[in-house]
Amino acid sequence: MRVAVLAVDGMFDSGLSVILDVLATADALRENAEAGDQAFTVIPVAVGPSVRTGHGLVLATTPLTEITDPPDVLVMPAVGVKTPDRIVDAVRGHPALDWVAEGRDYGAALAAACSGTFFLAEAGVLDGLTATTSWWLGPAFRARYARVDLDERRTLIHDDRVTTAGAAFAHIDLALAIVQQHSPALADLVARYLLIGDRPSQAIFAVPSLLATADTTMTAFERWIRDHLSEPLPINAVAHAIGVSERTLQRTTAAVLGMSPVEFVQEIRLDQATFLLRTTQQSVDTIASAVGYQNAATLRALIRRRRHTSTTEIRRGNASFGSEHRKHGRGARTGR
Template sequence: MRIGMAVVDGVFDSGLSAIMDVLGTANSLSTRDGGAPPFSVTVIGAGPQVRTGNGLSLTTVPVGELPHGTDLLLMPAVGFQAPDRVVAAVREPANAWLLELAAACATAGTPLAAACSGAFFLAESGALERRRVTTSWWLGPAFRARYPAVVLEDSRTLVQDGPVTTAGAAFAHIDLALWVVQRHSPALADLVARYLLIGDRPSQAAFALPTQLAQADPLMAAFERWARTHLADPPPLAEAARTLGVSQRTLQRTAQTVLGRSPLEFIQDIRLDEATFLLRTTTLSAEAIAGRVGYRNVSTLRELVRRRRGSSLETLRRGGVDAPAQDATPS
């Protein structure tokens, strides 16, 4: 498989190296008994060199000098955490070549893949319209606002929709690279995972911070503050809407547009966030914590933790997670 890895100035160092390490290990394991390496990776840039997010120089093949086509165009993340910096990179005229390349590949039927903020570049090219994709959880509101025609499932670690595959935050680059190997050979992917000690991980929804997500919109920020003050005995959503000076329909629509979830689902996120904080910083019983976050029965909180975190109250209290959440299985 000929893989074209498209990179721009500011490329995320760890994401790039994770992909290269997984594919390199797959090649090494395939050739140890005399076989041929299954993957050929060409790092493509606008010119002969790019600078990574940590300031390292990376040699690239200029896009205009590619000696052959690609079987897969892959876009790692850029090393920016702030959504506005990601959008600025996407709009940077110096990066227009990547958008043109992605659009051309999509037109030709060449599979596309991206991790984390790399999905913004594919979306900007128009290649993701009406496709299901994922990206880093903290970039979700900015992505939804800029690309309303793309179906964002940012609680997923890996999403495949036809010829397009996207992965979530940061080290989901590993999941994306393993997906590439698995397309060639599931047995080889399993061997690579065991050699590199790559284990299953929960959905990135487990790490989304409600407060940070809500900051993308003033109404959602106000709703998040309102919800936190009413967790123990939550009044109806209609009261929240009246307090915030909007209709209940506007509250519902804004939550869905900005956060990709209903107001009630967002309140569950906040409850889970607060319960996790109390478990890790107090000696309150699980029953007392359940009451503080609005649940009469601790069993309801246990089920929320199991479903959203793939974990248990006891494990969260120790600061860990158990197993991947059931809804986080890659497509």
């Protein structure tokens, strides 16, 4: 299996390394898994003979002009830039885009993670498909690539021989998915060998306040919700309070976040509930009331459905919630 890893200047170092290391491990272990004789041949490719990574390391690459046969799989790791605008600038008009589109035409399987998904979308190969990207890039991705059915709440999506993965360390999931498509038994062996866990959703990492900054209406919506979190929040009343119509609020929330206003209210309530579970000893009933639910059962059910975990696991610290939640409790609004 010939895997071409498309490298560009400023790429995310760990994303590249993870893909190379997981595929190398798969190649080394394939005899143990009886995965056949087909080796994983991994070739870093680029526009020129080398690229410089985001941390300044120089990677020797095979120029695209020297690739005579299309690879079986083309992988695009993330670009190591920090803002959506800079990511769009990095992919817009990139000379590798035509090669990506040609690879799709020749039948190569495609894969990308985090900001690398912007390369696939910019090349047009995600049009009409369902894809994911890093949760904080969702609004920018959705605004630029309206023909892609984006679901950034999922860590990994496979649609019509195109695999996309979410945030930066989802490169692990992406590389393992490539191995799994070759041999499920080998993928299982690699996962156990490298102690790779199962992370089915990015929702536990998404910080609603950061997502809302993509639009002024969403910013006002998010702030109003947080200031009235323990109260009933009928959407028509909230829309009126921030100076827009309910229909405008529904359209804006769908366009920016890909969810309904009610779903966004739930995300903010879950965000604050998580903060309280992790940083206080308040009972679940007290926390449920503080975030607008009449009883703990409703909060527990929502956490199971939307976070794939439990209040007990969150309180123990076993769910992978980021420390950034701490800055979103009451009294942490300075500078916003």
